[in-house]
Amino acid sequence: MDDEDVVDIAMEMDFPRIVIGPHIKDEKLGPPRKSRTSCLIMDSYTLKSVSDLPDANMVISAPTGSGKTVLFELCILRLLSKFISEGRFVHLKGMLKTIYIAPSKALVQEKLRDWTQKFGSLGINCLELTGDNEFYNTRTILEADIILTTPEKFDAVTRYRIKDGGLSFFSDIGLLLIDEVHLLNDPRGAALEAIVSRIKMLAHNLEMKSSPLSCVRFLAVSATIPNIEDLAEWLNVPVQGIKRFGEEMRPVKLTTKVFGYAPAKNDFLFEKRLQNYIFDILMQYSRGKSALVFCSTRKGAQEAAQKLSQTAMTFGYSNPFIKDKEQQERLREASLSCSDKQLQSYILYGVGYHNGGLCLKDRSLIEGLFLKGDIKILCTTNTLAHGINLPAHTVVIKSTQHLYVKKLS
Structure with missing residues (x-):
């Protein structure tokens, strides 16, 4: 674009910046009008x-x-x-x-x-x-x-x-x-x-x-x-x-840790057993910051959230996923607008789950709470692996068996 009223190219801190606006001319609107300025940092x-x-x-x-x-x-x-x-x-x-x-x-x-x-x-x-x-x-x-x-x-x-x-x-x-x-x-x-x-x-x-x-x-x-x-x-x-x-x-360098556990009699029992390790891993590596727990199925994500919320419940007022009374009150108010009763109970403990089975209203609610930091732990399926912007300090991939099966099939 060559018109300087529409796009202005500037340099700041060695990053090219494209600014849309601040004046936009429109034949139908007559004189140039002021517009909200948007910036794209490249x-x-x-x-x-x-x-x-x-x-x-x-x-x-x-x-x-x-x-x-x-x-x-x-x-x-x-x-x-x-x-x-x-x-x-x-x-x-x-x-x-x-x-x-x-x-x-x-x-x-x-x-x-x-x-x-x-x-x-x-x-x-x-x-x-x-x-x-x-x-x-x-x-x-x-x-x-x-x-x-x-x-x-x-x-x-x-x-x-x-x-x-x-x-x-x-x-x-x-x-x-x-x-x-x-x-x-x-x-x-x-x-x-x-x-x-x-x-x-x-x-x-x-x-x-x-x-x-x-x-x-x-x-x-x-x-x-x-x-x-x-x-x-x-x-x-x-x-x-x-x-x-x-x-x-990559703007933020990643540190990767791999943990192996003894197999169980079958895949179902192994998945169940892994639920018992998630809380300790989060305590060791998330350090009170936001974390995503990826599970291979919708039910697995719900069960992981259930296990984490039950564990957090045992801490009483020392719940590691809740910092203060203000956060607790925000979670209580948010839970009232959640239509999924199961998810509603988990929200109270700073835990949630996200998958394609949730209605749009509940998905938006959970995403908003996670972005604001009120929900610290979010258990999810691969719906959040497709580029959705929900930054997290720690990412836990619970069981890679699904990935291996897909690769070998």
């Missing part, structure tokens, strides 16, 4: 990734927390720059769409909140297409500028629900963002593969020659892409668009 790898090929397809593998979301946002801004005409931002609602695809509803909803806040001042309309949101129709889909969805939902809407938008908006797609693209190697990857193949096929249709879809841009990112070259070939990514960054780019 490190050197992020800047290099977008500056080398500003309009090309890209596949990027980089560690968690190294700025992949910022790359998505810069690509969205690059697409929006096509609305700049003679120094004015002329936004045509829904005429140039970005499709963001993530593997979980929780990740979609996190990005929805973030991007609605960041791009809302530009008049950009974000729409969630997941199983948690049925309040959409042909009009809302056509008027959306950024559609955030899961592979299964987007595949269903475009394949079966023609009356609710269907393929009618495909010609307006100018950018496809694929988060956690390693999902392709998962049984659920078939839906994502079908979506990308459908978009690629329609993009080459002669009837789409003058539409944004004819030159649609693909950006796929993940922390783990073992066959990045194969993926790049499939997405028509030039060699310069393949970016692979190692652990040296």
Whole structure:
């Protein structure tokens, strides 16, 4: 973007900073208006990734927390720059769409909140297409500028629900963002593969020659892409668009500890036995800070939370997961708004669980309590492993057997 009223590039503390605003011009609104200023802080790898090929397809593998979301946002801004005409931002609602695809509803909803806040001042309309949101129709889909969805939902809407938008908006797609693209190697990857193949096929249709879809841009990112070259070939990514960054780019270095325990008579008993070790490990390594406990199943996450809350209960007023009366009172008030009775009782002890079986309201409640530090221990399945921004001091992976079985099968 060249217009200085829309994007100002500055340098501060050796980090390039992209500032959206503070003046945004809109033909419909008349004179320039003040807008909330948003900042995107980029490190050197992020800047290099977008500056080398500003309009090309890209596949990027980089560690968690190294700025992949910022790359998505810069690509969205690059697409929006096509609305700049003679120094004015002329936004045509829904005429140039970005499709963001993530593997979980929780990740979609996190990005929805973030991007609605960041791009809302530009008049950009974000729409969630997941199983948690049925309040959409042909009009809302056509008027959306950024559609955030899961592979299964987007595949269903475009394949079966023609009356609710269907393929009618495909010609307006100018950018496809694929988060956690390693999902392709998962049984659920078939839906994502079908979506990308459908978009690629329609993009080459002669009837789409003058539409944004004819030159649609693909950006796929993940922390783990073992066959990045194969993926790049499939997405028509030039060699310069393949970016692979190692652990040296991780903003916070990790310390890894591995503990082995004697096997049990069967897998079920072994999983049960592991519950007994989690509390001591948390006491030794989390030191009163936030911790995530990853379990292989929803039931396993619930049982781990139950065991931890029962152990915390035995400490009485010395519960290690609760610092003071103020935190205790906040947890008590929060528990009253939780619809899951089992989870409600765990919250009182500073413990929670998170999985795809919780309703949207309860998931949002738990995420908020964990982010604020009121819930110290969160037991979860892999729903939180797909890029959701819930920083933790300590991460416990309870049993790697599920990972090994998947790898060997």
